[in-house]
Amino acid sequence: MSTLTLTTIQTSLYWEDKSANLRMLEEKIMGIKEKTEIVLLPEMFATGFTMQPEKLAETMDGEVISWMKKIAETKKVILTGSVAVKENEQYYNRLIWMLPNGQSGYYDKRHLFAFAGEDQHYTAGNRRLIASVKGWKVNLQVCYDLRFPVWARQSSFTKTAEAENNNSPEYDLLIYVANWPERRRHAWKTLLQARAIENQCYVAGVNRVGNDGNGIYHSGDTMVVDPLGEVLYTRRDEEDIHTLTLDKNHLQTVREKLPFLKDADGFMLLSGE
Numbered sequence: 001m002s003t004l005t006l007t008t009i010q011t012s013l014y015w016e017d018k019s020a021n022l023r024m025l026e027e028k029i030m031g032i033k034e035k036t037e038i039v040l041l042p043e044m045f046a047t048g049f050t051m052q053p054e055k056l057a058e059t060m061d062g063e064v065i066s067w068m069k070k071i072a073e074t075k076k077v078i079l080t081g082s083v084a085v086k087e088n089e090q091y092y093n094r095l096i097w098m099l100p101n102g103q104s105g106y107y108d109k110r111h112l113f114a115f116a117g118e119d120q121h122y123t124a125g126n127r128r129l130i131a132s133v134k135g136w137k138v139n140l141q142v143c144y145d146l147r148f149p150v151w152a153r154q155s156s157f158t159k160t161a162e163a164e165n166n167n168s169p170e171y172d173l174l175i176y177v178a179n180w181p182e183r184r185r186h187a188w189k190t191l192l193q194a195r196a197i198e199n200q201c202y203v204a205g206v207n208r209v210g211n212d213g214n215g216i217y218h219s220g221d222t223m224v225v226d227p228l229g230e231v232l233y234t235r236r237d238e239e240d241i242h243t244l245t246l247d248k249n250h251l252q253t254v255r256e257k258l259p260f261l262k263d264a265d266g267f268m269l270l271s272g273e
Helices: 018-030 063-075 143-147 161-166 182-199 248-257
Strands: 003-010 038-040 078-087 090-098 104-108 129-133 136-142 173-178 202-207 209-211 217-225 231-236 240-247
Touching: 003 018, 003 202, 003 217, 018 063, 063 078, 063 090, 063 104, 078 173, 090 129, 090 136, 104 129, 104 136, 136 143, 143 173, 143 182, 173 182, 182 202, 182 217, 182 231, 217 240, 231 240, 240 248
Parallel strands: 003 038, 038 078, 136 173, 173 202
Antiparallel strands: 003 240, 078 090, 090 104, 129 136, 202 217, 209 217, 217 231
């Protein structure tokens, strides 16, 4: 219960080619030799960061979700990454949290990247998803969400009933799945460390590498950061599959010795609808 092992898959993606991406990712996932509990894939891992959801999005009963269910069950892992999904005649950049037993949760990307026109094609989500695994609480977010610290902010010390009873932060691990371009890699790296420090949690950010269909280069810089902001793992430019074990005892020690969250400002997070 005191450890959690995750594997990040930093990879190039075939542009808007689901079948090729699923074949490639299945080979990578099934080839993981280390024992792992969570496998992290990039944002829109089946298509790349496409602005053609009308052509490429699918329902929650579609090929990609079915593939995730099969892989999670076969490999006995939690599999997560985001997918273009159609629901009620709207399109979402949806992060799927797929369990080995076929049950799943999802988070719809809250902050749509208007700079690339994402807000013209997709609908923003309005609720966070904090999953639970082995006693760890995991906050799941997508790419551009990283630039908005309030959306990720620990809220356990806002005098909620749960916080009063447990006197513990809202989550322990913050995950970002991304297609973050190389030209803004300094912001990516800096903000991942900032989110870890300010929320006293582990942060894992998994990004793609290579050029997308618009000629935009991605340097990866997939990173895992501890609650002090120390970088436990990062890799630039190359495809890489990395497995790392997080230590709950280290997390608790940091929070006990440096109880900064207890001095945090109370706030209420509105949906923005």
